[in-house]
Amino acid sequence: MKITPKITPIYQTSVFKFDDLNELEQYFGEPGSRYMYSRNGNPNSDELAEAVNKLEGGVGAIATGSGMAAIFAAILAYCQAGDHVLCAADIYGGSSSLLNAELSRMGITVTYVPFEQLYTLDEFVQPTTRLLLAETISNPLLRVADLQSLATECHRHGLKLVVDNTFASPIITRPLELGADITLHSVTKYIAGHSDVTAGVVVTNDAETAARLKQIGVFYGLTLSPMESWLAVRGLKTLRLRMREHSANALAIAHFLAAHPKVRQVNYPGLDAHPQHALAREQGAGQFGGMMSFLLADEASAVNDLMHRTKRFPFAPSLAGVDSSLSYPLGTSHRYLSSEQQQELGITVGLVRLSVGIEPLEELLADLAQALD
Template identity: 85%
Template sequence: MDIRPKITPIYQTSVFKFEDLNELESYFSEPGSRYLYSRNGNPNSDELADAINRLEGGTGAIATGSGMAAIFAAILAYCQAGDHVLCAADIYGGSSTLLNAELSRMGITVTYVPFEQFYDLQQFVRPTTRLMLAETISNPLLRVADLGRLAEECHWHGLKLVVDNTFATPVITRPLALGADIALHSVTKYLAGHSDVTAGVVVAADEAIAARLKQIGVIYGLTLSPMESWLAVRGLKTLRVRVREHSHNALVIASFLANHTGVREVYYPGLEQHPQHALAAKQGAGMFGGMMSILLADDAEAVNDFMRRVKRFPFAPSLAGVDSSLSYPLGTSHRALTSEQQQNLGITTGLVRLSIGIEPVEELLADLEQALA
């Protein structure tokens, strides 16, 4: 029977069979010719990695069990004990926790670079500095990095640029095309898009680094499971249309909130008053994504009241699903930072992060209006 499914089946198996020793030897002598063990590779996880690699324009990629695993793999691709890393000060709290709490135990040190000093790294660079970790659009204050300029500055100092492209997605920005050496994602967010997958991906511009990432994934056991990979591939197929809808809704809502007396500040690069609006428009193909943060009164009860009243934005500490949600950076993603770090970054009691979904925008506006009344 000739079976040719349009959709790749789920290869829900931990191991693959061999006919004899000759097949075993061909596995080792012809990489990619067949599969042995799902930690080493599986058709579903390879399909996901290859699809995102094409979107980002890389030379190779690996799919990992989470976005955190992707960040870990990207740093290990370039670093070993005794090395030093630069990291954007305005970054996802999990990234800084990984660097501070775990990679420091492996002998990898970190210095945090304020956003205003991204393009003058001289004072931060040491002989042992290997890379700079930054985000295309920062979490949670939506600052936009000039990736081309940052790549030039990093390469001038002999550093690699690793970019977390989760908020932007390759539909909006492709970091490798702008000079970055690695682009990574929490696939959990926009790439899968339906709040039912936990996954990550790392894409390399250089073939040797792509091979090193593969080695790290196999040896550390970071490989993504077949079922999660299949779900993420399914979600990825609607990425372009979803990003357009997220971006459209977010711009309408940001404009509404920017004129609302109950909102002190709106952080969204699609607004003309955003400090990096022109850069975001140029670097983002005219789309600005579905993420924003708003500043309410710096009073916990005022924030609690808003969270209880809003109906279409459940308090769910993640982002980028087709359904809208909200999160609270001070108490979730950036909880591990010191009070001084939180204050310096502008992560205060009144800061609420909104993930704008693809529901009818009129319904979202009506819900926000009644919640802020």
């Protein structure tokens, strides 16, 4: 009986069988012709990698065990001991921790570039500088990078541009089309979308870099498991629909918060007052995503009151699921920065980050209204 599944099955196996030595030689002689060991690749992780690769317009991709593993692989694709990395100062705290605490042990140094100086890198570039790491939309202040200008400046200095596209997703922005050399995602967030997967993906527009990423994934054991890959692919199929709802809900909530007397500032690219609003509109095809942050009074009690009163925005230090949540950057993602760095970036006691889900908008607005009032 022939069985032809519509959906790729879960290949929940650590190893694949060979009939004889001829098949073994085929595995090594014709890369990609068959599978041997799931750390080296499996049908589910390859399906996820190829699906995101197609969305991003790349030539090759790997799926990893987390977004942090994706950042690690992307940097190692271009760097070795003795090299130097530039990193946007407005970056996810985990990225800076990786650079500061671990990659420094491997002999890779880092310099942080203020957002306002990203497009004039002359004073930051060293002879050993290899790349710039930046985010399409920064975490948690929602600053939007002009990726085309950033790519031009990087390539003028012979640097690679690595872009964390997690906050935007490929539905809103495709960094490779704007000149980036690598784009990456925490698949845990919008791509999987249901807060039940931990995964990452790295996509490149260069075949040689794609081969290097594959090597890194195998040697460091970064390859994503079959079950997580299958769940992420299932989530990915509704990404376009979800991003539309995330964006619509977030824009309405941003307008509501901007008018509320207890909110001192709202950081959301969809607002006309946002410094990069025009860029975000052009680069994001009119969608701005579901992430935002806002400032309450700089008192822990004000933040705690909000957390205690809200019913639809539970305090959960992650983001981009179909269910809304809130987070506290000062105490979670950016807690390991020095107090000086936190102040320079504007990550203060009163800063709250919202991940706006796809629930009925009127329910989200009513909940925020009662929580703030």
